[in-house]
Amino acid sequence: MAKIGVLGAGTWGMALARMLSNSGHEVTVWSALPQEVDELSRTRRQKNLPGMVIPDEIKFTKEIAEACQDKDIILFAVPSVFVRSTAKTAAAFIPDGQIIVDVAKGIEPDTLLTLTEVIADELNKDGKHGNVHYVAMSGPTHAEEVAKDLPTTIVSACEDQAVAEKVQDVFMNKNMRVYTNSDRLGVELCGALKNVIALASGICSGLGYGDNMRAALIIRGMAEIKRLGLKMGGKEDSFDGLAGMGDLIVTATSKESRNNNAGYLIGKGKSAEEAKKEVGMVVEGINAIPAALELADKYDVEMPIVFAVDAVVNRGADARETVDALMLREKKSEMTK
Ligand SMILES: NC(=O)C1=CN([C@@H]2O[C@H](COP(=O)(O)OP(=O)(O)OC[C@H]3O[C@@H](n4cnc5c(N)ncnc54)[C@H](O)[C@@H]3O)[C@@H](O)[C@H]2O)C=CC1
Numbered sequence: 001m002a003k004i005g006v007l008g009a010g011t012w013g014m015a016l017a018r019m020l021s022n023s024g025h026e027v028t029v030w031s032a033l034p035q036e037v038d039e040l041s042r043t044r045r046q047k048n049l050p051g052m053v054i055p056d057e058i059k060f061t062k063e064i065a066e067a068c069q070d071k072d073i074i075l076f077a078v079p080s081v082f083v084r085s086t087a088k089t090a091a092a093f094i095p096d097g098q099i100i101v102d103v104a105k106g107i108e109p110d111t112l113l114t115l116t117e118v119i120a121d122e123l124n125k126d127g128k129h130g131n132v133h134y135v136a137m138s139g140p141t142h143a144e145e146v147a148k149d150l151p152t153t154i155v156s157a158c159e160d161q162a163v164a165e166k167v168q169d170v171f172m173n174k175n176m177r178v179y180t181n182s183d184r185l186g187v188e189l190c191g192a193l194k195n196v197i198a199l200a201s202g203i204c205s206g207l208g209y210g211d212n213m214r215a216a217l218i219i220r221g222m223a224e225i226k227r228l229g230l231k232m233g234g235k236e237d238s239f240d241g242l243a244g245m246g247d248l249i250v251t252a253t254s255k256e257s258r259n260n261n262a263g264y265l266i267g268k269g270k271s272a273e274e275a276k277k278e279v280g281m282v283v284e285g286i287n288a289i290p291a292a293l294e295l296a297d298k299y300d301v302e303m304p305i306v307f308a309v310d311a312v313v314n315r316g317a318d319a320r321e322t323v324d325a326l327m328l329r330e331k332k333s334e335m336t337k
Pocket residue numbers: 008009010011012013031032033036048077078079080082085086103104105106141142143144280281282284
């Protein structure tokens with residue numbers, strides 16, 4: 001059995017902590033919010049997963065050292081905007097050679113680093129973390145379903161196959177099937193960028209558009225993600241796989257999706273701020289837009305849906321007119337080869 005430190009006690013961190021604890025692993029959860037640690041310890045409930053009982057075996061701590069020292073795996077499960085600050089605080093307590101798994105989905109604006117790259121960037125500053133192993137875990141995995149033990153699949157992505165398999169072994173159980181993947185970059189790009197397309201899907205539902213439009217957004221959205229991701233060095237299998245198409249399908253169609261729901265509210269006329277507030281959990285697609293635009297520019301890749309989402313979410317464009325303009329863009333062939 002493994003010793004696992006979970007950094008972040010939000011919806012995803014807690015659903016995974018419970019699953020890992022129920023598999024017999026020793027789990028310690030750290031949160032940056034002291035009142036959250038107190039509340040979780042006392043109520044054994046996560047506020048956004050009210051039906052889920054947190055096993056007594058899970059230990060909560062306000063000391064990040066306690067969640068990082070003497071662990072087989074440290075799991076980063078904080079929203080993307082807190083990944084760097086969490087890595088910075090944790091660095092002094094993370095031994096070299098540690099396996100770090102990130103489950104947050106995003107790309108840091110300005111640096112354009114994926115989140116395992118952000119953690120590495122922070123840890124490498126002291127020259128003492130040259131042998132840390134970074135794994136990205138991603139796939140169609142809504143916390144609300146994992147919390148109910150509904151069957152789920154996920155990818156353990158690391159260029160070192162032995163490390164990817166070690167993480168696969170720890171996370172795999174009858175409700176969670178884990179595949180390995182050697183393309184960490186491609187997997188992380190998929191996880192971050194599909195959230196922007198899920199916002200588009202939600203916006204179109206809010207406008208009253210139907211399943212035809214949703215299917216179009218999923219396929220043409222993945223065409224954009226893949227165009228960029230392949231140019232950046234990602235591998236085709238990742239975009240076609242669970243972390244790519246799988247996660248895009250679930251996020252663009254599920255009633256559980258924070259991004260889909262926020263998009264819906266925006267399509268109904270709410271501002272991005274109002275939508276985020278109403279959703280009440282992190283909406284990573286909104287955070288990912290600046291980096292997606294910067295990457296499209298840097299790699300000279302056309303991403304019309306991402307540009308349209310930015311126009312509606314950040315620049316006050318009328319959603320219906322924006323969809324009309326997308327539909328009437330220059331005529332194209334679907335063939336890429
Ligand atoms: N919820 C889900 O179904 C899934 C979420 N993810 C990803 O996991 C990441 C976390 O998502 P959720 O757990 O849903 O978000 P959430 O909105 O539930 O997370 C909030 C948590 O962030 C932590 N936090 C708040 N302020 C902080 C700070 N200053 N420093 C460090 N931590 C702080 C707290 O523990 C808080 O409970 C996101 O990147 C999301 O895309 C990935 C797969 C599934």
